Amino acid sequence: MEPGSPDHEWREDCAPRRVLEIFSSKWTSMILHVLQSRLGGTARTGVLLRSLPGISKKMLTQTLRDMEASGLVSRHVHGTVPPAVDYSLTPLGRRFVEPIELLYGWARDNADALDALAVRPKG
Amino acid sequence: MEPGSPDHEWREDCAPRRVLEIFSSKWTSMILHVLQSRLGGTARTGVLLRSLPGISKKMLTQTLRDMEASGLVSRHVHGTVPPAVDYSLTPLGRRFVEPIELLYGWARDNADALDALAVRPKG
DNA sequence: CTGAATCCGTTTTGATACTG
DNA sequence: CAGTATCAAAACGGATTCAG
Numbered sequence: 122m123e124p125g126s127p128d129h130e131w132r133e134d135c136a137p138r139r140v141l142e143i144f145s146s147k148w149t150s151m152i153l154h155v156l157q158s159r160l161g162g163t164a165r166t167g168v169l170l171r172s173l174p175g176i177s178k179k180m181l182t183q184t185l186r187d188m189e190a191s192g193l194v195s196r197h198v199h200g201t202v203p204p205a206v207d208y209s210l211t212p213l214g215r216r217f218v219e220p221i222e223l224l225y226g227w228a229r230d231n232a233d234a235l236d237a238l239a240v241r242p243k244g
Numbered sequence: 245m246e247p248g249s250p251d252h253e254w255r256e257d258c259a260p261r262r263v264l265e266i267f268s269s270k271w272t273s274m275i276l277h278v279l280q281s282r283l284g285g286t287a288r289t290g291v292l293l294r295s296l297p298g299i300s301k302k303m304l305t306q307t308l309r310d311m312e313a314s315g316l317v318s319r320h321v322h323g324t325v326p327p328a329v330d331y332s333l334t335p336l337g338r339r340f341v342e343p344i345e346l347l348y349g350w351a352r353d354n355a356d357a358l359d360a361l362a363v364r365p366k367g
Numbered sequence: 368c369t370g371a372a373t374c375c376g377t378t379t380t381g382a383t384a385c386t387g
Numbered sequence: 388c389a390g391t392a393t394c395a396a397a398a399c400g401g402a403t404t405c406a407g
Contacts, residue, residue: 131274131295131296131297136348136351136352136355137277138274139351139358139361140348140350140351140358141267141270141273141274144264144267144268145267145270147268151254151260151261154260172254173254174256175256191361191362192361192362193361213360213361219350220346220354223343223346223347223350224260224263224264224267224347225260225263227263227342227343228259228262228343231339231343234339234340235262235263237315237336238262238315238316238336239314239315
């Protein structure tokens with residue numbers, strides 16, 4: 122066989138690679154998941170913060186800003202004291218919940234394979 | 245309702261987060277995919293390089309080293325001239341191909357949602 | 368051909384303290 | 388409570404050089 126031809130021409134802007142970009146942002150998919158688990162797909166900042174052990178306030182805000190710019194969530198500010206802000210899934214955001222739940226579902230069903238992974242989470 | 249309890253206690257070492265680590269490495273899942281598409285789950289360095297437009301030799305080698313340490317691939321050196329090295333999926337690696345194909349399949353079926361994403365790939 | 372080892376700059380992530 | 392500023396560390400990634 123002539124192995125010369127790169128048949129797996131994965132263009133840099135192909136669909137799978139675009140999806141990967143969502144998962145390559147450390148917190149984006151987890152935020153979408155938490156929002157999805159809430160009635161109305163909405164949660165306040167503090168809820169998100171407490172639902173994601175390990176995230177810092179800065180990364181949460183930063184990631185939410187990026188997600189808003191991408192059209193995945195919408196931001197709602199209530200003019201109250203003390204301040205209250207909540208974030209909701211947009212219709213686009215709701216679509217991306219699907220592959221995320223698919224992936225997380227596989228993970229829960231295959232925890233044993235993950236235990237076999239020789240690499241521990243960072244530490 | 246008392247909203248005080250963080251019911252979505254996502255421990256930092258839970259299964260979904262462990263899977264995310266694979267996808268948060270830019271090339272890991274793509275390498276697994278290319279290997280899976282080959283008979284025997286094996287490919288030589290040059291094939292991988294040509295199959296993944298945009299990857300550099302350095303990142304390929306580095307990622308493959310990490311994957312070997314994680315137990316996802318095995319490295320085989322042929323004592324020939326010129327040198328020949330190929331990489332194969334381990335049984336563990338084959339398991340992780342499943343969620344990857346799941347995700348890529350969703351991406352291919354939902355390219356329209358990806359087009360709607362306001363954020364373009366980097367450039 | 369494979370791939371290790373530099374140097375270097377960019378991007379991402381994160382801890383901490385601070386403002387309204 | 389929500390968000391910002393600052394500083395630091397880590398990951399990422401290209402270019403180059405060297406070796407088997």
